[in-house]
Amino acid sequence: MAESTCSEELCKGMATLTVHAGQSPEVWNTGAAVVPPITLSTTYRLQEPSGASDSYVYNRIGNPTRSCFEAALAAVEKAKYGFVFSSGMATIFTITQLLESGDHIVSFDSIYGGTVLLLKTVAAKLKTEITFIPVTDDPEIFKQAIKPNTKMVLIESPNNPLLNIVDIRRIADTVHQFKDVFVIIDSTFASPACQRPLELGVDLVMHSVSKYINGHTDVIMGGVVTNRDDLYEKIKFLQKVTGAIPSPFDCYVANRGLKTLPLRMAKHQHNAMAISKYLEFNSKIEEVLYLGLPSHPQHELAKKQMFAFGGMIALKIKGGKTEAVNFMNNLKLIISAASLGSIESLIEHP
Numbered sequence: 406m407a408e409s410t411c412s413e414e415l416c417k418g419m420a421t422l423t424v425h426a427g428q429s430p431e432v433w434n435t436g437a438a439v440v441p442p443i444t445l446s447t448t449y450r451l452q453e454p455s456g457a458s459d460s461y462v463y464n465r466i467g468n469p470t471r472s473c474f475e476a477a478l479a480a481v482e483k484a485k486y487g488f489v490f491s492s493g494m495a496t497i498f499t500i501t502q503l504l505e506s507g508d509h510i511v512s513f514d515s516i517y518g519g520t521v522l523l524l525k526t527v528a529a530k531l532k533t534e535i536t537f538i539p540v541t542d543d544p545e546i547f548k549q550a551i552k553p554n555t556k557m558v559l560i561e562s563p564n565n566p567l568l569n570i571v572d573i574r575r576i577a578d579t580v581h582q583f584k585d586v587f588v589i590i591d592s593t594f595a596s597p598a599c600q601r602p603l604e605l606g607v608d609l610v611m612h613s614v615s616k617y618i619n620g621h622t623d624v625i626m627g628g629v630v631t632n633r634d635d636l637y638e639k640i641k642f643l644q645k646v647t648g649a650i651p652s653p654f655d656c657y658v659a660n661r662g663l664k665t666l667p668l669r670m671a672k673h674q675h676n677a678m679a680i681s682k683y684l685e686f687n688s689k690i691e692e693v694l695y696l697g698l699p700s701h702p703q704h705e706l707a708k709k710q711m712f713a714f715g716g717m718i719a720l721k722i723k724g725g726k727t728e729a730v731n732f733m734n735n736l737k738l739i740i741s742a743a744s745l746g747s748i749e750s751l752i753e754h755p
Contacts, residue, residue: 419481419598420667427476427660443657444469466645470653474660475628478618481597481663482610484630486637488644489656493593493613494519495649496627497559498527500589500609502643503636504556506532511550512559513540515567517591518755520559540564542571544579555586562602563594566755568694568719570703573710577606587636589629593617596746598670600711608633616746617715619662620669626651626659669748673716676750681718689728694719717745729754 427441447464456462461469471489479487490496497520504510512524514537524535538550547558558580562570573590580588589609590602596617602610612618614626631637644650651659674697681695693700696707697714707714722729733741739750 422480423477423664423666426480427473441470441473441657441660443653445653464653465648465650468650468653468656470660471651471656474656474663477660477663478612478614478628479630481666482603482630483601484603484610485632485634486640487628487630488640489614489626489628489651489659490644491627491649491651492625493611493615493627494523496611496613496629497591498523499640499643499647499649500557500611500629501528501531501533502647503587503639504533507534507554508557509534509536509552509555510557510559511536511538511547511555513538513561513564515540515564515569516559516561517565517593520561520591524559540569540571542573542575544575547576547579548582551580551583551586555583558586558588559591560588560607561591561594563696563715563717565594566719568594568696568701568717570696570706570710572706573600573602573605573607577608581606587633593746594717595711595715596666596670598667599713599715603630603632605710608636614659615744617670617673618666618746619659620666620747621658621662622744622747622749624651624655624659624662626655670713670715674713677714677716677718684718684720689723689732691721691723694721726754 449459449461452459461467475487475489478489479485490499510524510533512535528535536550538546560571560576562573577588580586587608589611590607592600592602592610593613593616609629609631611627611629614628615624619626629640677695678697681693681698684690685693685698685700695701695718696704698704722732733752733754736752739752741753742751743753745751
């Protein structure tokens with residue numbers, strides 16, 4: 406729930422930003438320690454009985470280690486505010502709590518399966534109406550889908566798992582023609598090193614921090630950033646009252662992972678491009694979908710709105726599921742496992 410405090414000069418380079426944003430030794434009463442410490446205390450001595458003037462009162466409401474990471478996450482997205490939660494699913498659930506009973510959500514029909522399940526079950530039980538549309542940036546489709554009670558449009562780009570992308574600015578401009586509708590994007594597959602959707606007009610950007618941002622397969626966490634003061638106040642309240650917060654240790658680990666994000670993403674992209682080029686001409690591969698390949702149908706759009714193409718590859722194996730599973734079972738260095746964005750190479754059959 407911290408506001409980024411980086412100077413304009415510091416914010417120019419992402420690699421510099423990931424090391425310094427939110428990390429100033431002066432904010433810690435620890436003899437100016439260079440590395441932010443892990444603050445484990447669940448409660449804090451109050452300067453006055455109400456605690457109204459205290460920066461920290463109780464760990465669920467605020468924690469110095471968490472504030473440090475939230476400020477850093479906001480900074481790399483060029484956002485004013487950042488929040489982290491105990492998982493990516495806790496993040497998207499919290500976002501749905503911005504809505505009232507009877508409100509309407511528009512979302513893509515091809516996004517992360519966990520998000521679809523949450524919308525169809527938990528959100529639906531809270532009397533929230535959901536319309537799923539094809540992955541598109543066609544303004545007319547959005548205009549037809551939006552109703553008088555629509556309050557949220559949820560998109561994913563690149564999408565999970567087939568790496569379709571959409572013109573983010575075009576969608577944001579279309580949706581903002583309607584009053585009181587906000588746009589949220591799941592940008593997990595890209596990371597802040599590949600795109601910054603707030604600069605393209607969306608209102609909220611969420612990430613599964615477990616993936617590229619942490620990058621080491623050892624933290625479960627989610628995060629969301631925004632530049633809107635009204636959404637900041639609402640999410641800050643929801644974070645406090647729902648309590649779906651990550652531990653100080655997890656915040657410390659994710660903060661450390663964030664520092665190497667630009668370096669890791671550069672290597673992810675280098676390796677993904679090499680593998681994609683090799684597989685593109687393999688006789689047993691039907692199609693390679695990688696945003697960095699000129700053969701990707703949305704390669705030009707990717708170049709327009711992304712800084713880099715990331716490390717995600719989708720493959721279509723000739724034959725069927727049997728051939729795909731056989732391919733996976735014969736890999737030597739790539740591990741068959743769920744998740745993505747880590748220093749290991751992982752593969753799964755969605």
